[in-house]
Amino acid sequence: MNDPLSLADFQLPGPMSARKIVVAMSGGVDSSVVAALAARTGAEVIGVTLQLYDHGAAVGRTGSCCAGQDIRDARAVADRIGIAHYVFDYESRFRESVIEDFAAEYMAGRTPIPCVKCNMGVKFTDLFTLARDLGADCLATGHYVRRVVGADGRAQLHRAADPARDQSYFLFATTQDQLDYLRFPLGGLPKGQVREIAAELGLAVAMKPDSQDICFVPDGDYAKVVRKLHPDADADGEIVHLDGRVLGRHKGLIHYTVGQRKGLEIGGQPEPLYVVKIDAPRRCVIVGPREALAVDAARLTDINWLGGDFSGPEPISVQAKVRSLAKPVPARLDGDRLLFDRPEYGVAPGQAAVLYDGDRVLGGGWLAETTSVADIAHACSSL
Known part of the structure; x- marks a missing residue:
């Protein structure tokens, strides 16, 4: 060496x-x-x-x-x-x-x-x-x-x-x-x-395992952390299909995230279902087939630029990474709107969109809301 x-x-x-x-x-x-x-x-x-x-x-x-x-x-x-x-x-x-x-x-x-x-x-x-x-x-x-x-x-x-x-x-x-x-x-x-x-160099930590969990949730039970601060975190509600059918009840919104498939406890369905949207005000978990996860645009908030403001009157081409383990994908940024060249799956509000030019990080922002290829806006209208 x-x-x-x-x-x-x-x-x-x-x-x-x-x-x-x-x-x-x-x-x-x-x-x-x-x-x-x-x-x-x-x-x-x-x-x-x-x-x-x-x-x-x-x-x-x-x-x-x-x-x-x-x-x-x-x-x-x-x-x-x-x-x-x-x-x-x-x-x-x-x-x-x-x-x-x-x-x-x-x-x-x-x-x-x-x-x-x-x-x-x-x-x-x-x-x-x-x-x-x-x-x-x-x-x-x-x-x-x-x-x-x-x-x-x-x-x-x-x-x-x-x-x-x-x-x-x-x-x-x-x-x-x-x-x-x-x-x-x-x-x-x-x-x-x-x-x-x-x-x-003789450091005793040479083979120390990497941290795999959120530091304040070492046992992986993040719901316990939320419950401690919000005793009503397990308030239940309806699980609703995109077509309006009520498929069951969930055990608290904290147990679900966009893109989730396992743990829905709504068996007997003809096709695998995923969480495609969470409506917190109505305590509603909306589910649908995988294609319903497709997102073609997202609105960003609190955009941070490194090395100058790269936005302008015209959309700029970037590579966007919308999950920590995802690969950057081609997209355009038009103001605060991130427009994907091809539909992206499992884009969850609360996560970040980080923008790259090759290996360089231009900046990024928080995913405030997404525009789905499927129409899921009215799935909870009957509640």
Whole structure:
């Protein structure tokens, strides 16, 4: 393997011995390697971990980030590589800006993305401020994206070199000022090589499993989180076919999302049925065949552009990614309307549409509503 130091590019001018780098350390292998590589540059490095849960609840939790064991792992790595490490209590801020928003979105019949809200808030806004207050020249993270400096000297956000690890979808709401200050040293590396670096540097987290769950829902039971904040979350209602037939009753809107097929409990139908729309005011789950999931347009809100406003009087051609695991598809943006070149399936309000030009992230916005190829507007009119 190459010298690990040669793989780290923190894009800072002048001698590194005169620089200070703050690294966001979650306790996982990625941010641990970033911290170790930063330390090897000769810069002053400070590791920062945000505690997002109270200590008692966090101890022993696995499959998440910023939990009790993760904080201990981050501290152990900092001790191993000889850098300062600080833990900041952001439990209240995280609960208000991420968990409460997550629950409210489900109650409104939308499908939230808490990781984006976390990046928009505690990770890239509050942590950005902390890094500035500590006098750092940059804030480095273990995200798999690439930061490319354009001809104008401003930073651009690009997809990671390893498509399987790319996290650009979750960073579309990053502001230009944040991007100018952020660094993503792992964006050009495959995950396997990052683990090799961790092992070569003697980091105990080298083979630590990746987090697979929403950090505050490590057991996968997100309904329990919503129910805790909204005791009426299990209020039932009708499951209605597109043709108006009432097929049964659901057990609470929080258990359903657009595109869902399993768990509908409406057997005996001649064809597979999917959730195609959730009408929260009427507590109605609308189902139909797969073709009813086809969407030809969507309206976006809170559009964020990186590197200038790319919108104009004429529609612009983009590649749009409307789910974290989906591939970008050809589309046009006309104002706040995203028009797909071909029908897209399973587009859920509450998710994001991230817009690309090749590997470059132009920006993105939140999916407020969709226009279905099928007419589902009046499916609940009889309720």
